[in-house]
Amino acid sequence: MAKAAAVAGVDVAAVEEHLSRYVVSCPLCKGVGQLGVAHEQCRIISSTDAKDGIAVVVVMCKRCGYLMPLAADQISG
Numbered sequence: 001m002a003k004a005a006a007v008a009g010v011d012v013a014a015v016e017e018h019l020s021r022y023v024v025s026c027p028l029c030k031g032v033g034q035l036g037v038a039h040e041q042c043r044i045i046s047s048t049d050a051k052d053g054i055a056v057v058v059v060m061c062k063r064c065g066y067l068m069p070l071a072a073d074q075i076s077g
């Protein structure tokens with residue numbers, strides 16, 4: 001199995017561009033265009049394998065405060 005390349009970092013500007021380009025609505029309050037970057041980078045770690053995880057950016061709904069993780073590889077791709 002190929003070793004996953006280490007994620008050097010998340011391009012916050014790319015995330016913000018992604019949020020502005022695609023109409024991302026809040027799953028909680030259905031607010032559109034209310035999402036902004038809350039945390040630049042964190043990781044979701046699998047409970048079964050601590051070494052396996054994905055880099056995510058946490059976006060926050062400015063309307064209701066809902067926090068939503070967004071996988072970094074979905075943004076850059």
Ligand SMILES: [Zn+2]
Pocket residue numbers: 026027028029030031034061062063064065066
């Ligand atoms: Zn919301």
